[in-house]
Amino acid sequence: MRLLSRRIRKQAGRQGVSYSFLFMKASGDQLRALGSLIDAGAIRPVIDRTFPFASTNEAMAYVDKGRTKGKVVIRMA
Incomplete structure (x- = not known):
């Protein structure tokens, strides 16, 4: 994955921001937590x-x- 994300990491570095890639597996608990964050307006x-x-x-x-x-x-x- 590091090799595949090389270009975007380079662009992020030029902009002074960080970039990370995250794999997730299906989880009802995680989906409920995400739903709560969206409902609260913490993430959009x-x-x-x-x-x-x-x-x-x-x-x-x-x-x-x-x-x-x-x-x-x-x-x-």
């Missing part, structure tokens, strides 16, 4: 774009371009 997910369910193919094409700056959300009716 970054949403790039929102698509209706009917535009799922368009959303996937958008993600495939590799230019997203946050999460891409598909809205369900």
